[in-house]
Amino acid sequence: MPLRPQALQAATMALAAATCLPAHAQDLIDRLGLGGDFREVYESSRHPVFGLDRPSQDDRFLHRLQLHSDIRFGTTSRAYVELVSGRTSGWGGAPAGTQDDSLDILQAFAETRFTPGGQPLDLRAGRQELSFGSSRLVSVREGPNVRRSFDGVRGTWTLAGPMRADVFAVRPVAPRVGSFNDRSSDAEAFWGAYLADIPTALSGMRADIYYLGLNRANAGFADGRAQERRHTVGARLFGKTGAADWNFEGAWQFGRFGTADIRAWTLSSDSGYTAAALPLRPRFGLKADAISGDRRAGDGRLGTFNALYPKLPYFSEANVAAPANLLDLQPNITVSPRSDLQFNLGWNGLWKQARADAFYAPPLVAVAGTAGLGSRYIGQQWVVSGSWAATKRVAVGANYVHFQPGAALRGVGGRAGDFLNLTVHVKF
Template sequence: MTRVGPIALIWLLLTSGSVVTAQADDRDKPAAKDPFDALKDIPLSPDGQVTLSLGGQLRIRSEFSRNPVFGLAAPERNDGVLMRTYLSAGLRIGQFLKTYVELVSGQAPVWNGTPPPTQLDRLDLLQGYGELMLPTDLGGIMIRGGRQEMSYGSSRLVSVRESPNVRRSFDGVRAAWIASSDARIDAFVTRPVLPQDGIFDDKSDPGQAFWGVYGTGQVPDLPALKIDLYYLGLDRQNARFAQGTADEHRHTVGARLFGEAGNLDWNVEAAYQFGQFGHDKIQAWTVSANFGYTFVNMPFSPRLGLNADAISGDGNLEDSTLGTFYPLFPKLPYFSEANLVAPANLLDIQPNVSLTLLPEVKLTLGWNPLWKQAQEDAFYGPAITPVAGTTGGTGRYIGQQFSTTLEWEVTDHLTLGGTYVNYVPGERVREAGGTSGSFAAGWATVSF
């Protein structure tokens, strides 16, 4: 039954997408109604003040990994099949009250070894919160309490973590002042949720506390330029870096400038971290940039892009200062779907090109050489932990990766995608026993 259901549903959506396209070309016929509209804003009271909206997602993903993390992680080969299902229900009461519940089931029927809880979580609460929205003359005020997802800015530091079966969520309270679609200030006090592999056993992480203020808005008199300003605080027990393991109390202050003008787009961000790591002090930083130019009048409307990151490491593992930047709760994978490296102690550039092959088909090609920012510090793997044997050494060059990603939005409800990444170690990683490897994945996502 598990195999028949998804295939039948995908076929139904493909067929419905064809019907929509055909009717869109026939101007004498009305546009087809989305069959899933019936699941949205279902009235539960005669006056329509109480409504229910239902939603969900099914994703099937196959992965083929050879020598992950340059062969420095086990096992040497892992071919996996991942299945995740989301089901959600949102109840709105009048104009001001809302409750939302979202369940997740992550399955890993094929996996080499024991799947991590981010891939195998049989059934649990991904989100469950109550929300109060209060209108004022200066904008709306939102107060939300419970389990919820959070994502800010370009997801460099706070993200839902899309690629694994189980997305990231937090337990806590969040308040927001929402002036418009472009201006908003959030404040929150939370703990990240630890996924477990059982049934309704996910829990708040007692070893971490996360709080902060995040604001976004438009730069006055510069309509093409937007800005984010933020402060993020983190308490973490038994934090592990190449310098050692200790409790940390870390503060992050940062800013992001982003926008577009004509065919040019940009996204530039910088952050500084300070605080305590055991008895030592923290002084770390990061600067990231993403620039792109789209040639709209050329075939396939190519966008030429250049991404670059400079992320601090620890130049002296014996002193009383920790210089390694910690990226908090970033999107993972970060630089490619291969999940090769974490954004800590890193220098990298990534020239890339995106082609719109068809209106709903996009191809992206990228090349990404990587270096350690501080030679004495370690190379940090996807779990944001130091990889054994990579501190010090005679060079900083980690290696390079080449990536190809193809995505096709078949209908409003069905998306297909695939990626291939090939990576080659540099001198420093070869010294630690690293070798070349590759990663490939394909997925189909049905959402309603």
């Protein structure tokens, strides 16, 4: 069952205080690990979200510093605390708490290990990050200054080989502008089970299966606003053999949205072929998504898929669309002049899966006036990116995206635009 937010907040604060140990307890500590990372990002955006967002031109810097302490007690227990400071410069308007959070607790948990049947079982309680599979449905949300975290409990049981099982019950943390004021949401509860890295009979292929539950108050879709209680069951097949690699995932959702039934689905793929014998070792890739939308408003059934807590940005660094009511096709090519240097070029076409449903802007906002239009074509984007692992601790990245709206958005003011970002990430 979902946990009460007051209890989760109290446990998180207690864990943070517990790391300030008195002198007589210091001899219990076998190892104290300290570290962190610093990220600096420059972003320039013209007509963001196909011109449907404001301001129309935004040039800004994002500054992020994370510091952590990992205290080990023997070989079975640990306490982990991570602080985050996210600030902005040049932001047009008032930045959200995910971008401007002066100083707060990103993670603060206690963890202990048991070995039933000789297999490690780790139990964790407190504030923590979650990421499963390909991060299509549960991710840390790396794009903004403040990564996504949850308050709650989690158990991870490592089984034979790399196979492992996770069970969790948490509430998402809502970053707020200010210092030490982030709180877990009393309007959302998230729970589930995820079985990862299951061996299959096919060489080079492994599988994940999962169940994810969500309870969300006052959820909004083109069909209106209501209480959302949604259940997701899904599976992922992934692997590599020779020059080919693949990653396929499908999920089905059911539950209730107010008095309506939820019936939604998604199918996603990311496959490629690496021609290692050719210059620059090109990988020819193809990404594709089919994500359901609502076929008829007010019919007692909601067909819009909810991607829950996905990686953001999702389709490109420009973050032009949320993964709801979408058909997506993205052929791309990646070249590697050196082992530490990569470049990627891709084209991305976007269509509405259901014409009657709306276009959803990030994170999951139905854009007024986009439901029921004659065209499904949302638009397209060209993506160019590069990454350089300068050292083991320093990474540099760049992304450029040019996007153009289709007929489904031009009628509500959609405009062509551009996005550029430059990132330097240092770990220490």
